[in-house]
Amino acid sequence: xxxxxxxxxxxxxxxxxxxxxAIQSMTNLSVTDVDGTLEQIKRCxxxxxxIMRIAVPNSESVKAFEKVRLQTDMPLVADIHFDWRLAVQAxxxxxxxxxxxxxxxxxxxxxxxxxCANDHHVPIRIGVNGGSVNKEDLNRAKGNxxxxxxxxxxxxxxxxxxxxxxxxxxxxxxxxxxxxxxxxRLIASLGYPVHIGVTEAGLLCQGLVKNAMGIxxxxxxxxxxxxxxxxxxxxxxxxxxxxxxxVALGLKKGVTFVSCPKCGRCSxxxxxxxxxxxxxxxxxxxNIKIAVMGCEVNGPGECSDADLGMAGANGxxxxxKHGSRYKMVDGDVxxxxxxxxxxxxxxxx
Ligand code: SF4
Numbered sequence: 001x002x003x004x005x006x007x008x009x010x011x012x013x014x015x016x017x018x019x020x021x022a023i024q025s026m027t028n029l030s031v032t033d034v035d036g037t038l039e040q041i042k043r044c045x046x047x048x049x050x051i052m053r054i055a056v057p058n059s060e061s062v063k064a065f066e067k068v069r070l071q072t073d074m075p076l077v078a079d080i081h082f083d084w085r086l087a088v089q090a091x092x093x094x095x096x097x098x099x100x101x102x103x104x105x106x107x108x109x110x111x112x113x114x115x116c117a118n119d120h121h122v123p124i125r126i127g128v129n130g131g132s133v134n135k136e137d138l139n140r141a142k143g144n145x146x147x148x149x150x151x152x153x154x155x156x157x158x159x160x161x162x163x164x165x166x167x168x169x170x171x172x173x174x175x176x177x178x179x180x181x182x183x184x185r186l187i188a189s190l191g192y193p194v195h196i197g198v199t200e201a202g203l204l205c206q207g208l209v210k211n212a213m214g215i216x217x218x219x220x221x222x223x224x225x226x227x228x229x230x231x232x233x234x235x236x237x238x239x240x241x242x243x244x245x246x247v248a249l250g251l252k253k254g255v256t257f258v259s260c261p262k263c264g265r266c267s268x269x270x271x272x273x274x275x276x277x278x279x280x281x282x283x284x285x286x287n288i289k290i291a292v293m294g295c296e297v298n299g300p301g302e303c304s305d306a307d308l309g310m311a312g313a314n315g316x317x318x319x320x321k322h323g324s325r326y327k328m329v330d331g332d333v334x335x336x337x338x339x340x341x342x343x344x345x346x347x348x349x
Contacts, residue, residue, distance in 0.1 A: 002222045005193045008123045008167050011075040011096040013050055015169070015225045016193030021251050022050040022226040023242040024195065025235040026079070031056065031064040034071075040235055041074050046283055047239040048254075051226060053077040053099060056090050066093035077125065084109035088116045097169070099125040101132060102156045114165050123167035125195060126156050130174030145174070146182035153187055168192045169226070173199035180214040184223055193225035200230060207231040208241050215242075219249055240282060255281040258291040258306060266294030268312030273335060277310075280339045288345050291320070299325070307345055310338050 007017030015022050027040045031054050041052050056065050056078045069076055077097040078090035082104045090098055091113075098117065102110050117124050133145055134152050141147035149172045160168055170192050172183040180198050188194060198214040201207035211229040218224050229241035246252035259274040260266075274292040281290055291309035293299045296318050303309025304323030311318045317334035319327040319341065329337045 003188050003194075005191055005225055006166065006168075008169060008193050009121075010051060010077070010123060012073070013075045019225070021219065021224055021246055023048055023239055023246070024051040024053060024077075024226045024228045025049050025238040025242075026053040026055070026228065026230075028235055031061050031068060034064050034067045037064075037068050038071055041068070041072050043236045044239050045072075045074055047236050048243045048283070048285070049074070049235075049239040051075045051077060051097075053079050053228075055079045056086055056095075057081070058086070059089065062086060062089040062093050065090060065095070069094035084113050087113045091116050091120050091122050095122060097123045097125060099127050099171075101127055101129070102159070103128070103132060103134065103152065107159075110159070111163065114160065114163050117167070118165055121167070123169055124160070124165070125169040125171055126153060126160070127171045127173070127195075128153050128156070129172075129199060130176065130179060145176075146179050146186060149174070149179075149183045150186040154190070157190055157192070166192075169195050171195040171197075173197055173230075175200045177210050177214045177217075181217045184218050185221065188221075188223045194223060195226045195228065196224040197228040197230050202232060204231055204233045204237060207233070211241060212245060215245055216249070219245070219251065253285050253287040255284050255286060256289040257281065258289065258302070258309075260293045260298065260302065262294040265297055266312060267314055268294065268317075268331065270294045270312065273310075273312070276335045277338060277342075281342060286345065288342075290342060308338070308341055310334060 005016040007014050025044050027037050029036050031037050052074050075096045077099055078095035079099045080087040084105045087098050087100055133148050137148035137151045153172055170187055174180045177198055184196055196215055196218050198210045201210040215227050227242050229238045231238050247254035257278055262270045277292050289306040291303040291306035293311035296311045296313040299311030303320040309320035315331045317329050318325050
């Protein structure tokens with residue numbers, strides 16, 4: 001069961017409460033490259049991204065952020081470090097949410113940011129990272145970093161509440177999977193929407209693994225209102241990774257894609273075939289299951305709960321519907337035929 005959290009609005013998107021888990025990514029180039037930033041946002045949106053975060057490190061970036069803001073309807077989060085004035089400027093430039101680490105600002109500076117966010121009805125994500133854990137909190141927690149991060153965050157939350165600011169999103173990220181999971185379990189009881197992910201998780205493969213473990217464990221606990229699969233890669237891969245996790249856990253409609261690992265029975269180029277089929281369905285939000293199998297031996301069994309399956313068979317492909325064989329197609333036209341069959345499928349096929 002989902003952890004019940006307060007609902008917060010980010011432009012036209014609501015997160016928390018009963019809303020579905022939203023997918024977030026972050027542009028990975030300077031926002032002063034306005035066209036490049038818009039291009040990344042567009043591709044991420046097509047892939048299923050709900051929220052994009054953009055680093056705003058200086059005044060020049062604020063101006064560029066404003067230009068981007070005017071050219072997309074994607075909810076945009078301005079990511080601010082250290083300089084409270086940038087947070088205020090970003091809000092005035094149209095940021096739909098800002099992400100700050102309150103530990104990087106004096107209280108009077110933080111008050112100015114809170115007042116500005118309040119005036120503009122812009123939520124604030126309090127982001128605390130494992131790398132910025134407070135030494136006093138760490139000593140008090142006897143070296144338990146999850147406890148220390150939880151204490152830091154709770155202190156910030158109390159401060160915002162004293163200022164009667166409640167449009168908060170919380171995040172405590174770490175590069176360590178266990179620490180991420182433990183800390184987020186501790187902060188979940190605060191009742192604010194939680195943004196989850198394993199930060200600086202690495203290149204595509206190891207990054208996906210670490211995030212799947214951390215985010216997956218929390219989502220199974222019902223924790224997490226927005227997710228980011230942090231990767232050293234094209235941001236669009238973060239979106240596909242996040243979407244696959246949500247679909248796999250039944251938290252989002254989408255295509256469940258099955259392909260076998262292939263073995264000595266396989267007589268086709270399975271990897272190429274599977275990739276072509278996957279590329280055709282990866283942006284679809286149809287709630288369907290597709291299987292691409294290397295041979296006919298296990299086709300009926302392994303395709304049995306798929307809506308549509310194809311299995312290689314001596315230069316040809318056998319097509320299956322709900323586990324029943326219904327068609328044999330020549331190998332050179334099989335993928336195109338299969339795509340047409342997929343396009344005919346509906347959610348309630
Ligand atoms: S479906 Fe066929 S090719 Fe694929 S792993 Fe199973 S037996 Fe091997």
